[in-house]
Amino acid sequence: MPNTKESLDVGQLRDQMTAMTGRLQTLRQELAKVMVGQDQVIEGVILGLLAGGHVLLEGVPGLGKTLLVRSLGQAVRLQFARVQFTPDLMPSDILGAQMLVDDGHGGRAFAFQQGPVFTNLLLADEVNRATPKTQSALLEAMAERSVTVGRQTHQLPNPFFVLATQNPLEMEGTYPLPEAQLDRFLFKLHVPFPSDAELLEIATRTTRSAPEELQPVLDASEILAMGRLANSCPIAPHVIDFAVKLVSGSHGRAKAAKTYLRAGASPRAAQALVVGAKLRALMQGRANAAVEDVRALAYPVLRHRLLLNFAAEADGVRTDMVIDQMLAELGAA
Amino acid sequence: MAEVLSVLQRSRRRQRLQTLARRLSQWLTIALTLGALALASTRLAWLPAVTDPFVDIGLGLLLSVGLLASLWLPLPWDQAARQLDRLAGGYDRLATALWLVQEEPDGQQRDAPWVLIQRQSASDFARTIDLSRLLPWMWPRSLPWAVVGTLLLVAAAAIPFDSLTNSDANRPASGIAVAWPASLPALHPALEGLPEDEKALLQLGVDTVRSMGPQVDDLPTKKWLSHLEQVLQAAQDGRLDKRQALQELAELAAQRPEHLDLPKSSPAAEQGDPAQQPVAQSEEQLAEAQRQADLAVREAMMEAAEKALEGAPKTAENQELHKAVAEKDLGLLGKLAEKLADRLAKGQMDDKELAQWVKRFEQFAKHLGTGEIPEKYKKLAEQIERLQDKRKDQGGLSGTDQERLHQAQHELAQLNQTHGDQAAAAHRLERLQSQAKQAAEEMRREQAQMQHNAKGGQGPNGQSAGGERPGTGGQAAKQAMAEGIRHAADELKRENREQMARQAQRVGAARAREMREALQRAQGRTAQGGKPQAGQGQAEGQQGEQQAGQGDQAGGESKAGSSQSGQRRTGREKAGQKGQRSSQGKPGQAGDSEQGDAGPDGDQATEQAGQEERENQQVHRTENRRNGFKLGGNLGDRNRWQEIRQASGQGTTEGSGDDGPAGSQAGRGKGTDGKGDPAKKAAQTARDERVHGAQSKGPDVKQTFSDVARKGFAQSGWRDVFVQYSEVAEEMLDKERLPAGRRALVLRYFEKIRAQPGPTP
Incomplete structure (x- = not known):
């Protein structure tokens, strides 16, 4: 895929768009070989990957969260690492540590041994089971894409994509992620329970003798190029305005937010909405982002950034309901 | 881009046309229906006929505004584009x-690839749009x-129009309780369009002016x-048409003199609240009391x-005097007395006749000004005055005295209610008797x-004149004697004039009320037709104020003395309670206005005093119209008498005696309750109650803490069960x-209700 920094004519750009749409469609088809259903989740994960953000997957055990991430690693030809988060996991277990090693001349020297975070695709399984100390060690890596050990800062490979999972039910002995860390995730995706038909397909497909082999369809450079292409796409002001109103509405300007929210979304949410809208448009073969894209991305972008207040807890209101009301309010305006 | 534009x-054209049709249809529906x-x-x-032109004007305006x-129809391009996109x-x-x-777009030229691609995409899309399918013509729903x-x-x-307006069968009932004259004089043709009740209104006005x-x-x-x-x-002359006449009458009704105004019934009275009935009927009762007093004075004088004329020669x-007495004509009696004085002054009366007249005057003075009820009034008033003085001097009254005071006030109030204003009548008779006696003695x-x-040939006059002829x-x-008789005649004539004036005022007030009701109805119909009248708003504003004032008063009276533990207490109520406290458990004193002013709750007491002052002013205005209300030395000055009447509770009808019942009710309470420990009382009245919340599945434990209010929450009992609950x-x-x-x-909830370490009771 050619670099968009070079000057392109209309034909080249159109070709790039077509190619991007086709490759992404192929990626989805590859992932669909092992994942039954979960189209929204797959789309969200791909969008997060292209946007250079991180994705938090939440769902009950057995829904294929880990399988999805592992399959994605195979399909995009990226370096993949998995860390199972436990309460005794230490930051150095993720980031790496200075080790005393033989320097090859009969002496000893400290050398930095990279941890599993030095990869393209990191699966942080059950991220909320680690202690806050370990969780916060991941903060710098996610936000700055670098790791500082001692006095040395080590850059993480590009792209760096964290896919974290957590179980909403088993909260005993867990450490809920703090708001600051949640804000680092571009999307929070709910992995729903499959329908009966999907369940039948899962039961059929996963009990055969040999599982499907996934073919890599994308590499790191293509992913980065797609991200750049999306960033260069102009977006109409009314679409940005809608995204901004959505975020500012979560700070009490919307009626639902005033009633049920303790804190609203950060500016990162507006950025995520705009970038995600562009990528979603390109993924669907459109040259322009639309308000519909922002609406569709409002749930994964906002649901982990809105803090419910006591009234919402008491009324059994979830963040998705608040987002529903905010969208309805803005749509009517 | 041509396709897009x-x-x-x-x-846009289709949408504007559609919107135009919808709005026009809505406006037409509203305008035509209202019209x-x-x-x-x-x-x-x-509706009154006066609004007829306004129907046309209003309908025209409504249609014009709607059009x-x-x-x-502003429909911006970008809005139209977004609508079409949707x-x-x-x-x-x-x-x-x-x-x-x-x-x-930022950083990109108009011919940048992205711009061209997006425009091309829009053009391609615009070509596929079928407007007749997306925006089909829809007839407005309101059509x-x-x-x-x-x-x-x-x-x-x-x-x-004509056949129905004058038809009684098609005209709705007026609902006005006015006795219309059986036959009305012919009105000017300009007024022929008026309904019957409005014609009667004019006739009523004529009668009122004439009477x-x-x-x-x-x-x-x-x-x-x-x-x-x-x-x-x-x-009537046709110089004003019916609309102008009604307008003028409405303004006049708004400017009518105060004493021609009648009390508006309070909402409580309309709802049949017995406690408020006297307030609503006060003016009518006062008028009736005046009438009875006038009648009593006239009867006593004629008697x-x-x-005095018994045995008089024919x-x-x-004969004229007998006729005046028989017809109970005080005015004629006064004129005859004046004529008598003239005869005497002119020397047309001999000594024998003069001696007879002197004797008759003495008889008249002797038989005037007696009666049992005024004596009872005096006794009650003296008793109330004495007890109140005693209370002032001693700072309180014993239980027996307090009962006596209350009894006297109650009797006085009953007398006032059952026998009219007999005290005022007695005073006037006393004054007349005094004049007659003075004239007779002179x-x-x-x-x-x-x-x-x-x-002897010489008298005091002769001495002063010095050397005059016998x-x-x-x-x-x-x-000098003639002058005395003239004074008495003047007094008779004055009494007659005053009685006539009061009667005229009573009649006038009743007529004014009828006029006002008729006017309000006429104005109401005019207002329904969309024609506001200045006089109407003013009159309604006055009515609203008075009703609001009565509402406040009613609220204060209903609260008075009824609540000992309420949070909001009127000054009047606290005055009563103050009396209760100062009596230390004995029956309290009547909470009069003086106590209210001097009480610790200054603002409320002051506010109440202001209200009482306003009420008193109203009473004074009423009282000033009845001359001769001043009591003699036996009853003290007028203010004192009024104070006694206020305390007696009769003031409910005259708006001045609200404090009496309030104080007495508070005072009759048991003294020990007022000094009790609030915490103890609360503990006695506290009830343990089990409240139920939303229950989920699973076992639960419930327990009612019977000693929470008395022993406190964070004590050993709570510590025991907390462990179990947690x-x-x-x-x-x-x-x-x-x-x-x-x-x-x-977890936070249980942390907050965790029992704190503390002393065990």
Whole structure:
């Protein structure tokens, strides 16, 4: 895929768009070989990957969260690492540590041994089971894409994509992620329970003798190029305005937010909405982002950034309901 | 981009046309329906005919405004583009393309690849748009209603006006309790369009002016009546048409003199609240009391005159006197007395006749001014005055005295209610008796002097005159006697004049009330027709104020003395409680206004005092109209008498005695309750109650803490059960899969209610 920094004519750009749409469609088809259903989740994960953000997957055990991430690693030809988060996991277990090693001349020297975070695709399984100390060690890596050990800062490979999972039910002995860390995730995706038909397909497909082999369809450079292409796409002001109103509405300007929210979304949410809208448009073969894209991305972008207040807890209101009301309010305006 | 702009232009045109049709249809529906209703109401005489032109004007205005509002259809291009995108599923292709036409995106030229691609995409999309499918022509939903409105208007216009207006069968009942004259004089043709009740209203105004005019003596009322007469005359002469006449009458009604106003019934009275009935009927009761007092005075005077004239010779003069007595004509009696004085002054009366008249005057004075009820009044008033003085001096009253005071006040109030204003009548009789006695004594003294002069030749007058002829002193004495008789005659005439004036005022007030009701009805119909009148708003404003004032008063009275533990207490109530406290458990004193002023709750007491002052002013105005209310030395000055009457509770009818019942009710409470420990009382009245919340599945433990209020919460009993409760909760937290937020909520709750270490009681 050619670099968009070079000057392109209309034909080249159109070709790039077509190619991007086709490759992404192929990626989805590859992932669909092992994942039954979960189209929204797959789309969200791909969008997060292209946007250079991180994705938090939440769902009950057995829904294929880990399988999805592992399959994605195979399909995009990226370096993949998995860390199972436990309460005794230490930051150095993720980031790496200075080790005393033989320097090859009969002496000893400290050398930095990279941890599993030095990869393209990191699966942080059950991220909320680690202690806050370990969780916060991941903060710098996610936000700055670098790791500082001692006095040395080590850059993480590009792209760096964290896919974290957590179980909403088993909260005993867990450490809920703090708001600051949640804000680092571009999307929070709910992995729903499959329908009966999907369940039948899962039961059929996963009990055969040999599982499907996934073919890599994308590499790191293509992913980065797609991200750049999306960033260069102009977006109409009314679409940005809608995204901004959505975020500012979560700070009490919307009626639902005033009633049920303790804190609203950060500016990162507006950025995520705009970038995600562009990528979603390109993924669907459109040259322009639309308000519909922002609406569709409002749930994964906002649901982990809105803090419910006591009234919402008491009324059994979830963040998705608040987002529903905010969208309805803005749509009517 | 031509395709995009073209499709947007066509879309805007279609949308504007659609919106225009919808708005026009809505406006037409509203205007035609309202017009039909107004027209039909006018034709059926539900609205006064004066509003007829306003129906046309209002309908025209409504249609014009609707047309203008419908034509004003701003539909910006970008809004039209977004609407079309939404309808056609264009994902903002058209809106984005329009933006790219209007502006340059950041960092990109108009011919940048992205811009060209997006515009091309929009053009391709615009070609696929079929506007007739996306924006099909839709008839407005309100169109059938507009048709119905048109039909209604046509039907209303078809109603014949003249035949129905004057038909009693089709005219709704007036609902006004006015006894209309059986036959009305012919009015000017300009007023023929008026309904029967409005014609009767004019006739009523004429009657009122004729009946009140000669008897009214205060200037404002005279001016008001004069103005009213002018309006009525102009209306009858046709110089004012019916609309102008009603307008003038409405303004006059708003400016009517105060004493012609009647009390508005309070909402409580209308709802049948017995406690408020006296307030609502106070003016009528006062008028009735006045009438009874006037009647009593007149009867007493005529009775005295009849006794004085017993055995009088059958002269022409005496015949006239008998006739005046028989007809109970005080005015004629006064004129005859004046004529008598003239005869005496002119020396046309011999000594024998003079002696007879002196004797009759003495008889008249003797038989005037007695009665049992005034004596009872005096005794009660003296008793109340004495007990109140005692209370002031001693700072309180014993239980027996307090009961006596209360009893006396109660009796006085009952007397006032059952026998009218007998005290005022007694005072007036006393004054008349005093004048008659004075005249009789003077006549007797002058007669004795004349006889002495006739025998001795010189009298005091003769001495002062020095050297006058005998008989000159007798003439001077006769002049003095005539002067005395004239005084008595003046008193009679004054009494007669005052009684007539009061009667005229009573009649006038009743007429004014009838007029006001009729006017309000006429104005109400005018207002329904969309024609506001200045006088109407003013009159209603006054009514509203008075009703609000009565409402406040009613609220204060209902609270008075009824609540000992309420949070909001009026000054009046606290005055009563103060009395209760100062009596230390003995029955309290009546909480009069003085106690309220001096009480610790200054603001409320001051406010109450202000209210009482206003009420008193109202009473004073009323009282000033009845002359002769001043009591003699036996009853003290007027203020004192009024104070006694206020305390007696009669003031409920005159708006001045609210404090009496309030204080007495508070005072009759048990003294020990007022000094009790609030905490103890709360503990005695506290009830343990089990409240039920939303219950989920699973076991639960409930326990009612019976000693919470007395022993406190964080004590040993609570510590014991807390452990048990928290264990149950933790067990449930372990078993149930709760979201982290809920789990934290439960933990925080138990942390907050954790029993704190403290001394065990």
